[in-house]
Amino acid sequence: MKNRRRKALPIGTLLMFIASAALLLTSSIGSAQAALTYFSETYKSQVELYNIGVTLVENGQDVAYRNYGNEADGNWEESGSGLLGNMLAEGETLKLGKAYPEELTVRNSGKIDEFVRVNIYRYWVKGEKEEKCQELSPELIKLERANEDLWIEDETATTAERLVLYYTEPLAAGEVALPFSKTLTIDGGVAKFVTKETLQVDGKTVTRTTYDYNGVEFRLEVEANAVQTHNAEDAIISAWGRDVDVHPNGKPLRLG
Amino acid sequence: MKKASICAALLAAVLTVCASLPAAWGYFTTYTQAKGGYPLYLGQETEIHEDFSDWTKHVTIENTSELSPVFVRARGFTDGSHSLTYSAPEGGWHEEDGWWYYEAILQPGETTKTLDVKISFPAGEEPEEGDEFNVVVVYESTLVLYDKDGNPYADWSNVLTSYEEGA
Numbered sequence: 001m002k003n004r005r006r007k008a009l010p011i012g013t014l015l016m017f018i019a020s021a022a023l024l025l026t027s028s029i030g031s032a033q034a035a036l037t038y039f040s041e042t043y044k045s046q047v048e049l050y051n052i053g054v055t056l057v058e059n060g061q062d063v064a065y066r067n068y069g070n071e072a073d074g075n076w077e078e079s080g081s082g083l084l085g086n087m088l089a090e091g092e093t094l095k096l097g098k099a100y101p102e103e104l105t106v107r108n109s110g111k112i113d114e115f116v117r118v119n120i121y122r123y124w125v126k127g128e129k130e131e132k133c134q135e136l137s138p139e140l141i142k143l144e145r146a147n148e149d150l151w152i153e154d155e156t157a158t159t160a161e162r163l164v165l166y167y168t169e170p171l172a173a174g175e176v177a178l179p180f181s182k183t184l185t186i187d188g189g190v191a192k193f194v195t196k197e198t199l200q201v202d203g204k205t206v207t208r209t210t211y212d213y214n215g216v217e218f219r220l221e222v223e224a225n226a227v228q229t230h231n232a233e234d235a236i237i238s239a240w241g242r243d244v245d246v247h248p249n250g251k252p253l254r255l256g
Numbered sequence: 257m258k259k260a261s262i263c264a265a266l267l268a269a270v271l272t273v274c275a276s277l278p279a280a281w282g283y284f285t286t287y288t289q290a291k292g293g294y295p296l297y298l299g300q301e302t303e304i305h306e307d308f309s310d311w312t313k314h315v316t317i318e319n320t321s322e323l324s325p326v327f328v329r330a331r332g333f334t335d336g337s338h339s340l341t342y343s344a345p346e347g348g349w350h351e352e353d354g355w356w357y358y359e360a361i362l363q364p365g366e367t368t369k370t371l372d373v374k375i376s377f378p379a380g381e382e383p384e385e386g387d388e389f390n391v392v393v394v395y396e397s398t399l400v401l402y403d404k405d406g407n408p409y410a411d412w413s414n415v416l417t418s419y420e421e422g423a
Contacts (some may be wrong), residue, residue, distance in 0.1 A: 014295060016394070025262075052285065052286050053286060054286050054287065054288055056288055056289070056290055058290075062327075063290045064288040064289060064290040066287060066288040067286070067290050068284075068286065072341065078288065080289070080290050081286065081290070082290055082291065082292045083290045083291055083292030083293075084292030084293060084294065085292060087292075088294065093297065094294050094295075094296060095402040096296075096401050096402060097401045097402040097403060097404065098402040098404065098406045099404035099405070107289065110286070113285065114284075121291075125293075147260075155364075172419065184407070185404065185405070188401040188402070189338050189398070190296065190298070190397075191298060191398075191399045191401065191411070191414055192285065193415050206260055208301075209397040210299070211298035211299055213296050213298055213322070214296065214297065214299050215296070215297070216292050216295065216299040217294060217295040217296070217297055217336075218293045218294065218296070219292070219293040220291060220292060220293060221289065221290070221291035221299070222290060222291070223287060223288070223289035224287060224288050224289070225285065225286075225287045226285065226286050227283060227284065227285045228283055228284040228285070230366075231283075234281035234283070235284075235285070238283050238352070239283055239285040
């Protein structure tokens with residue numbers, strides 16, 4: 001009879017086996033937790049976080065928007081019809097000095113809260129190629145501001161042509177900001193920029209005047225930007241390159 | 257063996273960090289823009305028309321421009337040997353500060369009503385045939401401007417055209 005002798009497992013091997021089993025078990029639990037967390041975050045991202053959107057509103061009418069698509073498939077819904085389309089009635093000519101209603105604002109057309117700002121450009125163009133007339137003054141295109149306590153100016157970014165305004169309040173989904181402008185006026189001063197020429201015509205003295213602004217076209221251009229309110233300071237400097245302070249009390253957003 | 261394990265652990269750590277970076281970098285932003293404008297048509301050409309009869313100049317002014325409506329005003333000058341008397345038989349003119357102002361906006365293509373400028377002589381100094389007189393009618397025009405409510409007005413500090421007619 002064979003004398004069987006059971007060979008005992010070395011204690012080290014046994015400990016390694018137990019440790020492996022424990023590690024496998026805990027790593028499985030970890031994976032399960034991670035998977036749950038992962039799916040949970042993804043679900044939130046797609047339904048709530050990704051749907052940012054902004055709409056530019058002129059005299060109560062939407063004129064341009066860009067919203068992340070509801071399908072969350074990476075597509076954006078966007079459209080624009082242009083500014084000032086209804087400023088003049090058909091056949092009406094522009095009246096120098098008249099203040100035309102131009103109430104501009106921004107609506108949060110996304111599904112998350114956001115901070116917004118607007119970049120306003122005013123300039124003159126001429127010709128079919130719309131070449132900018134650098135020698136003509138943008139300041140004769142007057143956009144009367146509104147709610148200046150809420151729409152604060154970034155003076156470091158201001159030029160004769162550009163004005164950058166930050167809305168100090170976060171906009172909730174669907175909320176419309178108070179307007180940042182009231183009226184638009186082309187200053188009658190454009191008529192003072194003339195070139196005069198005196199001629200003798202049939203014994204008569206004739207002074208002819210040519211207007212420097214004749215034939216040029218004014219442009220008002222507005223770009224509305226929106227950024228998430230979550231981690232807003234970092235988001236704003238990343239997206240817009242501007243230092244801001246976001247405080248829970250008082251004015252939520254201040255320019256740094 | 258030990259070295260290989262360390263390398264594998266480092267690789268795993270780098271991959272883990274890299275995998276988490278996009279979440280840290282991504283912020284939700286969007287933008288939209290719109291622009292618009294209108295051309296300016298500034299310019300004017302006016303022309304004076306005169307008829308002379310009964311020692312009276314019958315003056316009308318025409319806006320021959322296709323671009324801009326204007327306001328016009330006129331006055332006469334003489335050498336002092338006689339005086340000038342103004343009248344507007346059809347109305348539409350009024351006097352102020354030595355100038356006669358046409359009250360309506362003169363649209364492109366339109367002509368004013370007549371302004372009569374009569375040469376008056378002192379009693380006993382009636383002109384005789386062949387006498388020469390020098391009467392000049394000067395008129396000025398300016399673009400129509402508007403206040404913020406859209407009410408038209410003239411800025412006579414910014415005269416656009418001065419046209420002198422010898423007589």
